[in-house]
Amino acid sequence: MDNLNKLLEALHSSRISRREFFLRAMALGLSASVIARWMAYAETPEATGEPAVKWAPGPSATPNPDVPKVNVGLLYPQTGDYARFGIACTNASRLAAKHINEAGGVLSLGGAELNLIVEDATSDATQARSQAERLITQNQLAAGTGCYSSSITLVVTEVSERNKLPWVTGSVSDQLTARNFKYFFQVSPKSSMFGKMQVETAKLLGDEVGPKLNKVAIIYEDTSYGTSTSEGLKNTAEELGFEIVMYEAYSAGFTDASPLVNKIKASGAEILFPVSYLTDAILISKTMRDMDVNAAVIGGGAGYLMPEFWEGLGSDAEYVFSVGSWAMDISCPSVEWFAQAYQEEYGEFLMEHAGEAYVMMWVIKEAIENAASADPEKVREALVAADFTTGPASSMPGCHVQFDETGWNQNVHPVMIQWRDGLPVCVWPPEDARVQPVWPIPTWEERKKNA
Helix, strand or coil, X not given: CHHHHHHHHHHHCCCCCHHHHHHHHHXXXXXXXXXXXXXXXXXXXXXXXXXXXXXXXXXXXXXXXXXXXXXXXXXXXXXXXXXXXXXXXXXXXXXXXXHHHHCCCEHHHCXXXXXXXXXXXXXXXXXXXXXXXXXXXCCCCCEEEECCCHHHHHHHHHHHHHCCCCEEECCCCHHHHHCCCCCEEECCCCCHHHHHHHHHHHHHHHHHHCCCCCEEEEEEECCHHHHHHHHHHHHHHHHCCCEEEEEEEECCCCCCCHHHHHHHHHHCCCEEEEECCHHHHHHHHHHHHHCCCCCEEEECCHHHHCHHHHHHHHHHHCCCEEEECCCCCCCCCCHHHHHHHHHHHHCCCCCHHXXXXXXXXXXXXXXXXXXXXXXXXXXXXXXXXXXXXXXXXHCCCCCCECECCCXXXXXXXXXXXXXXXXXXXXXXXXXXXXXXXXXXXXCHHHHHHHC
């Protein structure tokens, strides 16, 4: 409270701006709506000269038709295979816009509110291209964001680049930043970093936490995603001196995992790196429990980080690791309060891609703020010059968003997540984590005894 009192006094005496007050207050863990109310109070006559903080009602969250608007395009899958992720990202983006507008909007534009124009990217790249064309050419946008799937983002950003509209994404394909685009910005780690992170973490856990486990099994679905990802895992495991005792593809969407799990058991693997989506991930884990296979599971994201993974396995999901591009409890100061706000608003934890979507909306807002303009070219210039180290716009792993010459956030890296008490929490690297990893993972028999 003393810190907040000092901030309010500085705001009232004009020693700091409203924007700086907001960012500092967020670092104290206050929600955007609460901060907006404190700001409203600081400007009332009764606040003058009084050192004590008092509560006062804040501005209404209802959109004001008299307030200027800045249009931002939002293109995520609302239908099709990726709809589950796209809807979560859309919800997080809307929540971010709500928080931004409640806190005074774009202050350099007289409090202009962000106005999200939402289109369905479907889950098909061809249809997404048409949707992007309509979204960008029929609306006066300052910037755009989306699209979750890299295959969709690749084609959508061809459209945004041609129309000279800055586009911010959390997609991860290495191809995205290899095109020398000028209007493309990626806040997330690159796909080539994920497999390396999985294997390096296994080695570091063995070296620094102990015990050392050396025998590795790699299983992967027989798709382009599975094949490409597994190759990176295999190469890194070999480089770091692991003994690969099993390297095998399986048919994606299979209904009986027992033959595969039998092979894992026979191999003597101590660590399992599976490349699987949700349904397969649940089936493999259940079969490992039933057959008493105790290899430590270190998954590759995707289904391993969804609420449905815990819903499908219950406590059997406990201690499973997965690599991720973002986590709801990384140690950036603002993350805890906006993750809690999302939980309260939508009744589920803030998944990795939705968390990125929230951050990206703030990245766009801060670029517009710094540009003092909704002109796409000036917003692009502000993104190029961006160097965010505080507030939600910085809240990627590493807590520092700054784009290199390819449009990639050069400070970001993947994190390792472990399921604990029904939630996927960040446990590695130590500078990002608030929770210590459990290593080694208890055996199924030990879990039964401790239940």
